[in-house]
Amino acid sequence: xxxxxxxxLQVLAIVGVTLGLFLxxxxxxxLARTRFTLYSILIGAAVGVPAxxxxxxxxxxxxxxxxxxxxxxxxxxxxxxxxxxxxxxxxRARRIPDRWRPVIFLAPAxxxxxxxxxxxxxxxxxxxxxxxxxxxxVGLENYRSVLGNSDVFSFNGIGDVLSSRLAQIALVLVVIxxxxxxxxxxxxxxxxxxxxxxxxxxxxxxxxxxxxxMMGALRGVIWNNLFWVVFVTGFATVLGLAIAALADRxxxxxxxxxxxxxxxxxxxxxxSVIWRFVYAFVPARNDQIGLLNxxxxxxxxxxxxWIQDRPWNSLFLIFILIWIQTGFAMVLLSAxxxxxxxxxxxxxxVDGATTGQIFWRVxxxxxxxxxxxxxxxxxxxxxxxxxxxxxxxxxxFGTSVIANEMFQEAFIARDLGVGSTLAxxxxxxxxxxxAANMWRVRREATS
Numbered sequence: 001x002x003x004x005x006x007x008x009l010q011v012l013a014i015v016g017v018t019l020g021l022f023l024x025x026x027x028x029x030x031l032a033r034t035r036f037t038l039y040s041i042l043i044g045a046a047v048g049v050p051a052x053x054x055x056x057x058x059x060x061x062x063x064x065x066x067x068x069x070x071x072x073x074x075x076x077x078x079x080x081x082x083x084x085x086x087x088x089x090x091x092r093a094r095r096i097p098d099r100w101r102p103v104i105f106l107a108p109a110x111x112x113x114x115x116x117x118x119x120x121x122x123x124x125x126x127x128x129x130x131x132x133x134x135x136x137x138v139g140l141e142n143y144r145s146v147l148g149n150s151d152v153f154s155f156n157g158i159g160d161v162l163s164s165r166l167a168q169i170a171l172v173l174v175v176i177x178x179x180x181x182x183x184x185x186x187x188x189x190x191x192x193x194x195x196x197x198x199x200x201x202x203x204x205x206x207x208x209x210x211x212x213x214m215m216g217a218l219r220g221v222i223w224n225n226l227f228w229v230v231f232v233t234g235f236a237t238v239l240g241l242a243i244a245a246l247a248d249r250x251x252x253x254x255x256x257x258x259x260x261x262x263x264x265x266x267x268x269x270x271x272s273v274i275w276r277f278v279y280a281f282v283p284a285r286n287d288q289i290g291l292l293n294x295x296x297x298x299x300x301x302x303x304x305x306w307i308q309d310r311p312w313n314s315l316f317l318i319f320i321l322i323w324i325q326t327g328f329a330m331v332l333l334s335a336x337x338x339x340x341x342x343x344x345x346x347x348x349x350v351d352g353a354t355t356g357q358i359f360w361r362v363x364x365x366x367x368x369x370x371x372x373x374x375x376x377x378x379x380x381x382x383x384x385x386x387x388x389x390x391x392x393x394x395x396x397f398g399t400s401v402i403a404n405e406m407f408q409e410a411f412i413a414r415d416l417g418v419g420s421t422l423a424x425x426x427x428x429x430x431x432x433x434x435a436a437n438m439w440r441v442r443r444e445a446t447s
Contacts (some may be wrong), residue, residue, distance in 0.1 A: 011430050037083040041076045048075020055116060118345045121427065125418035134367035134416045142421040152405065152422075153222040160217035167213045170206035177202035200360075202256025207235065215311045219398065221405045222425075224314060227305060228385055228401060231318045232325060233378045237371065239322070243361060248337055257334065268324070279306040279392075312396045317399055319424035325381065329374045336370035345383050372440065383429050402426045 026043065071227050096104070098227075100426045146152050161167055179197040211230045214223070245261055247253045263271060280290030282418020284303055288294045291304045307313045340363055350357045386403035389395055402422055410419025 011178070024320070037080065040079040040083040042079070044075035044077070045072040045083065046075070048078075051075065051115060054119065063111025105305045117426055122158070123421050124420045124427075126379055127416050128424045130420075131415050132417055133417045137419065142417045146418060146421050151220060153220045154218070156378070157217035157219065161210075161213045164213040164217065165259075166209045166216075170209040170213070173202045173206035177206070204234070204238070215314065221400050224399065225383060225401045225429075226387075227314060228318055228321070229379055229382045232321045233375055233384045235322045236325040236329050237333075237374055238379055239326045240331075240374065241333050241371070243326070243330045244334035245339055246364070248334065257330060260330055263324045266324070268321075268385075268387035269391055271324055272388045275316075275323075276392060278317055281305040281308070306338060307326040307392055307399070308397045311395070313397055314399050317388055317392055320392075321382065321385060325378055329378065332370055332374050332398070333367060336367035340366045369440070376437050380430050380433050383433075402429075 025039065048071035049068045050071070052067040052069070053065060055071065102149045106303070109274075112181050121253065127134050127138060128142055129137060141393060180198045180202070208231075211227060215227050241256070247256050250256075255356065259270070266274070277289070278291045279293075280288075281293060281303055287301060288297050290306075293305060298301055308315050342360050344366065348362050353361065384403055385401055387402045389399055389401050390407070394401045395401075395408060400408075403426060406419050406422035409422060411417075
């Protein structure tokens, strides 16, 4: 009884202190709104805390725990000095040269970007050329170590890809696509092209089969990331496009799209927890708690460890991200389809084009820029995937990806050099896509 009373008092004390701090912070903010000096000091202190922590994030100086406090003090002093500077009068503001106005307005945002993005990126690149603890220069040794590690990247098994049944079926599908193109080209009175449904479906299926063959034969973290990129980007885009096209102006369109988009509201961690229950495995002669094994055993099969059996366990993890991202692709592509001018559709219908021909020859070319945006955005998202692998398998059973391996090396194995090297490789993979997206946006803006 006495222990229970003590516990209740401790809980009440914690609640009281928390409530008191909240009310004090609220009162300080209210007061600051009416007094510019206090407001400026609080802003300066708030900026100083992360700046101080970031300045000594490498532990280069002693007293690391005091650096955030020191940053807060310095920031508060700067804020106090800032409050003493009178704002420029309207006449003085008008005398500011036009070329300086963008700099003045963008400077705060660029400062935060510099502190939060540029500085960590430069420091990560610097650490990738340093030793395990970051205290010695090792040149390119970390890169040689990472790229020479068979668990990260290996071509062993490439011969099995060429001899696999899946690759042979893919070759047959490629032949079918080529024959179709050759036969349909002259029949349509135009040169051969790959824009028809048969070549597109045949080549897409062949590509998926080749990747499946590679998944069964090749091992390594970088290969795993590549498989994620191919399957998630391909299936999420195709499914999103198919749903957007089929549901366009159909009865119950909004309800169907809402259901497809719903997983986007769930975090990657939350979705992973949900699917852990779907894939849960219990040995035979026990009640199955996993949905998939429940159905499988009900059909007469033996319970399967879906997320432990290589290489297909990666597919079960990949499916989770497809489930999440299909809604994103569908929303963008649906908006693009609705933006296709009706005059084009009506002109094609007057010319006698079928629904399929209108989709392949009118709708799809019209929404090509949006498709490119969806694909590049998905690739960047997939390259950074971490949460799903961490929650589902922690990178075990051959399912690790670059981001998960980076976390394991940098924060579990405490090898800053290798962890930073993996981060730099991931950055180098994402950078061309971001540059291509920016180039495309600038070209559209100037066209």
